[in-house]
Amino acid sequence: AQKVTQAQTEISVVEKEDVTLDCVYETRDTTYYLFWYKQPPSGELVFLIRRNSFDEQNEISGRYSWNFQKSTSSFNFTITASQVVDSAVYFCALSVSNNNDMRFGAGTRLTVKP
Amino acid sequence: DVKVTQSSRYLVKRTGEKVFLECVQDMDHENMFWYRQDPGLGLRLIYFSYDVKMKEKGDIPEGYSVSREKKERFSLILESASTNQTSMYLCASRRGGLTDTQYFGPGTRLTVL
Numbered sequence: 001a002q003k004v005t006q007a008q009t010e011i012s013v014v015e016k017e018d019v020t021l022d023c024v025y026e027t028r029d030t031t032y033y034l035f036w037y038k039q040p041p042s043g044e045l046v047f048l049i050r051r052n053s054f055d056e057q058n059e060i061s062g063r064y065s066w067n068f069q070k071s072t073s074s075f076n077f078t079i080t081a082s083q084v085v086d087s088a089v090y091f092c093a094l095s096v097s098n099n100n101d102m103r104f105g106a107g108t109r110l111t112v113k114p
Numbered sequence: 115d116v117k118v119t120q121s122s123r124y125l126v127k128r129t130g131e132k133v134f135l136e137c138v139q140d141m142d143h144e145n146m147f148w149y150r151q152d153p154g155l156g157l158r159l160i161y162f163s164y165d166v167k168m169k170e171k172g173d174i175p176e177g178y179s180v181s182r183e184k185k186e187r188f189s190l191i192l193e194s195a196s197t198n199q200t201s202m203y204l205c206a207s208r209r210g211g212l213t214d215t216q217y218f219g220p221g222t223r224l225t226v227l
Contacts, residue, residue, distance in 0.1 A: 009154070033213070043123075045204065045218035052213075091156060101147065101172060102216060104156040 002027045004094050006105035013082055014113050021077040021108045023092030029053075034068065034075045035093040035102065045091065051075065082112045117141070118219035120205050126225045133192040135222050137205030143217075144210060146188035148172075148180065151202040151221070163188055195226045 003026040013019045025034065036048040049059060051068050059066045063080045079086055092105045121136035139146065145164050149157040149172075159172030161180040169180050177199060181189045188207075192199055205219040 004156075006156075035215070037218075043202070043221040043223075045206075047215050047217065050215055093157075101159045101162055102157075104149075104158075106154055106156040 002029075002032075002094050002096055002103040004092050004103050004105035006090075006092055006108050008108045009106070010109045010111070012111045012113065015084060016081050017112075018078060018080050019082050019110065019112075021079075021090050021092075021110065023075045023077065023105060025073050025075065025092070025094045027094060027096050029096040031096070033095045035091075035095070036066065036075075036077050037091045037093065039089040039091065039107070041088070048077075079110075082110075084112050084114055086110060087112045118205055118207055118217050120203075120219040120222050122222050123220060124223050124225075126227065127192075127195050128227050129196060131192075131195050131226075133195050133224065133226075135190040135192075135203055135205075135224070137188045137190070137207075137219055138186055139188075139207035139217070140186065141207070141209065141217075142185065143207040144185075145208040146182065147206040147208070147216065148178075148188065148190045149204045149206065150174070151204055157204060160190065195224075197226050200224060200226045 005024045032053045034051045037045040039045050065078045067076045089107045089109045091107045093102045095102045117140045119138050147162040148160045151157050163169045163182040179191045203222045206216040208214050208216045
């Protein structure tokens with residue numbers, strides 16, 4: 001069975017702090033894809049990144065970076081120098097080869113205070 | 115840009131009513147999905163469709179049905195709404211398989227009184 005765990009329900013930081021959102025996944029498949037989505041107050045989930053199981057390179061995009069470690073089944077997301085506009089609910093998700101849907105974590109609500 | 119639209123942002127219905135939630139995508143995607151989002155539970159898949167008139171149950175199909183008569187439109191139907199179906203409903207579409215990204219609509223917040 002596939003499972004995604006986001007242990008942090010809510011995180012609150014002050015602007016300019018760095019923050020890491022944790023994501024741990026479970027699957028027996030060797031081919032899978034991991035995703036992060038952002039859900040701002042407007043409600044629409046916005047795609048941030050997709051990673052396949054064969055590519056463990058970390059990725060950086062501006063203030064965002066992702067750390068994929070198969071050894072610990074984790075795909076953590078770090079925001080550097082956080083801003084108020086980063087306030088949102090962030091979802092980690094998993095897709096596997098024998099299933100047509102995505103398995104989502106419960107989400108982490110990030111609040112960045114000015 | 116991919117556009118997924120949902121017919122209503124907010125909806126209030128009474129127990130026992132039949133409710134239709136409509137979703138339209140404009141990018142000729144094969145796959146469409148309906149999720150419900152509840153606090154602490156993340157997104158849970160209700161149904162998905164991989165082609166016109168084709169559908170498969172997700173994790174929580176009870177109390178729901180779907181219809182896909184045209185490729186761009188995927189409807190979620192609550193035959194007899196109940197208070198435990200009060201939730202945020204999200205529609206998504208995806209062009210192909212796992213290598214493709216799911217794109218989401220803005221969501222419909224349904225309240226059943």
